[in-house]
Amino acid sequence: xxxxxxxxxxxxxxxxxxxxxxxxxxxxxxxxxxxxxAEQFGIVYLLLNVAQDQKLIEKRxxxxxxxxxxxxxxxSGGPAVNDALLSGNIEIAxxxxxxxxxxxxRTKGKQNVKGVASLGNFPYYLVxxxxxxxxxxxxxxxxxIALPAVxxxxxxxxxxxxxxxxxxxxxxxxxxxxxxxxxxxxxxxAIIKGGTEITGHFGNPPFQEQELAGNPNAHIVLxxxxxxxxxxxxxxxxxxEKFRNENPKTYQAFIDGLxxxxxxxxxxxxxxxxxxxxxxxxxxxRDLLLKIIKSPEVQxxxxxxxTFQLAEFMHRVGAIKNKPASxxxxxxxxxxxxxxx
Numbered sequence: 001x002x003x004x005x006x007x008x009x010x011x012x013x014x015x016x017x018x019x020x021x022x023x024x025x026x027x028x029x030x031x032x033x034x035x036x037x038a039e040q041f042g043i044v045y046l047l048l049n050v051a052q053d054q055k056l057i058e059k060r061x062x063x064x065x066x067x068x069x070x071x072x073x074x075x076s077g078g079p080a081v082n083d084a085l086l087s088g089n090i091e092i093a094x095x096x097x098x099x100x101x102x103x104x105x106r107t108k109g110k111q112n113v114k115g116v117a118s119l120g121n122f123p124y125y126l127v128x129x130x131x132x133x134x135x136x137x138x139x140x141x142x143x144x145i146a147l148p149a150v151x152x153x154x155x156x157x158x159x160x161x162x163x164x165x166x167x168x169x170x171x172x173x174x175x176x177x178x179x180x181x182x183x184x185x186x187x188x189x190a191i192i193k194g195g196t197e198i199t200g201h202f203g204n205p206p207f208q209e210q211e212l213a214g215n216p217n218a219h220i221v222l223x224x225x226x227x228x229x230x231x232x233x234x235x236x237x238x239x240x241e242k243f244r245n246e247n248p249k250t251y252q253a254f255i256d257g258l259x260x261x262x263x264x265x266x267x268x269x270x271x272x273x274x275x276x277x278x279x280x281x282x283x284x285x286r287d288l289l290l291k292i293i294k295s296p297e298v299q300x301x302x303x304x305x306x307t308f309q310l311a312e313f314m315h316r317v318g319a320i321k322n323k324p325a326s327x328x329x330x331x332x333x334x335x336x337x338x339x340x341x
């Protein structure tokens with residue numbers, strides 16, 4: 001059985017992180033050089049891991065005459081990330097396209113939250129250890145599907161889109177009732193071990209690959225690329241308009257550092273794998289990790305791709321009130337987003 005990428009996680013820990021953030025935000029207002037970044041679990045955050053390890057953001061900021069202090073906050077689920085951003089505990093949020101669209105819609109005309117960049121294209125798999133489940137139509141009330149946040153996370157939104165395509169828009173939330181919120185490491189452990197109420201997990205790399213390798217009954221039920229019609233940016237970064245406008249040097253240093261990280265990973269996959277293991281304290285087979293990083297289905301780039309179909313769907317079913325005309329509505333007008341879709 002492969003070593004599972006598990007790290008300690010608890011509600012107490014989450015509360016502690018939030019409390020620390022609240023304290024920090026009460027002591028200091030936004031200022032050039034202050035940058036608190038929220039990330040979650042998985043290889044989809046590799047660009048942030050590399051930027052942290054190589055201090056790429058700090059280097060870019062220094063070149064611009066800014067002494068940057070970068071802090072990294074680990075959270076689980078879009079709602080927790082969105083709450084942290086709106087409460088001023090972080091400047092950059094890392095989560096799925098679903099949470100971005102939700103917050104863009106709710107803050108339009110107010111905080112005006114928009115996307116900053118993509119973290120790359122990754123296929124997300126809905127994996128089940130129930131041999132009777134071949135498609136999403138085979139799930140029953142006895143099954144439970146784990147994902148980061150029910151009805152909000154990008155995994156949940158993709159599952160809703162797949163449900164709408166199968167049963168019609170009126171039934172888009174059909175599988176929400178058997179979905180449960182669970183951090184990826186815990187959900188992966190449940191799928192590999194078996195014997196729990198969790199029989200499905202809509203995850204991300206490397207957890208989905210660990211499940212497939214660790215349980216002979218584990219198999220792919222749904223691939224996000226198939227639902228979205230091709231490679232897509234599932235995980236993105238976003239911020240408030242206020243932070244972007246009032247901290248132009250810090251904001252640009254972050255983007256430049258992120259692009260540097262994308263170039264680093266593409267040119268040095270082996271070094272990037274070691275960085276992921278070191279920064280994330282991940283217990284994972286290195287060969288499996290390298291296989292994921294080098295997969296032709298995975299692309300490390302900052303330009304968002306194939307996000308608009310999900311945005312259109314969310315508006316169509318009433319998940320967001322504002323109808324975006326294009327990706328430019330919910331991503332900032334920056335160079336890395338110019339060719340986004």
